[in-house]
Amino acid sequence: MEVSRTGYYNWRNREPSARDKEHERLVSRVREIHKKSRGTYGSRRIVQQLQLGGNSCGKHKAGVLMKLAGVEARPKKKFKATTDSKHNLPVAPNLLKRDFSTNAPGCVLVWDITYIWTKEGWLYLAVVIDLFSRRVVGWALNRRMTKQLAIDALLMAIWRVKPIKGAMFHSDRGSQYCSHAFQRVLRLYGMRSSMSRKGDC
Numbered sequence: 001m002e003v004s005r006t007g008y009y010n011w012r013n014r015e016p017s018a019r020d021k022e023h024e025r026l027v028s029r030v031r032e033i034h035k036k037s038r039g040t041y042g043s044r045r046i047v048q049q050l051q052l053g054g055n056s057c058g059k060h061k062a063g064v065l066m067k068l069a070g071v072e073a074r075p076k077k078k079f080k081a082t083t084d085s086k087h088n089l090p091v092a093p094n095l096l097k098r099d100f101s102t103n104a105p106g107c108v109l110v111w112d113i114t115y116i117w118t119k120e121g122w123l124y125l126a127v128v129i130d131l132f133s134r135r136v137v138g139w140a141l142n143r144r145m146t147k148q149l150a151i152d153a154l155l156m157a158i159w160r161v162k163p164i165k166g167a168m169f170h171s172d173r174g175s176q177y178c179s180h181a182f183q184r185v186l187r188l189y190g191m192r193s194s195m196s197r198k199g200d201c
Helices: 005-013 018-036 043-052 059-069 147-161 180-188
Strands: 108-118 121-130 135-142 168-171 192-195
Touching: 018 043, 018 059, 043 059, 108 147, 121 147, 135 147, 147 180, 180 192
Parallel strands: 108 168, 168 192
Antiparallel strands: 108 121, 121 135
């Protein structure tokens, strides 16, 4: 490392400088602030909090302190809508009426959709659950939230649980489930469509 033995021991035994001591104190404070903010504060807010405590600090220094503390701001993920209920398609009545009990598999299937951040960007995940077992019986993944996404998840569920004739499929009022193509699949397999009230997930 091209450092003399004497130089190394001098460095090792040297008292921490006033700057080192201040950094050590502020790093501890930065960790506290970060924890209280649940990891959401970036350098700008860290600066504000440190200054409120009477500490002299700028954005660059806050960045250095955050690096020394091993913390970083957790970026806020943009909200993505998972239901498009503003449409003129026919809406099914609420047959389920929040009765989530069933005594046999394949009687009541419920559906929901969420979104996942991946290296490829946002992907929509459609999931069908059998209320009897509370297990996921159908799912589909796509870049776009389309009626085909809903149909693919439904077909997997039908193939796996073989729902009884007259089985109920409950969802929200999203355009995917109200679409003629989706409703046609339900009728083809003898299933009834049920939808939640507006604003009731």
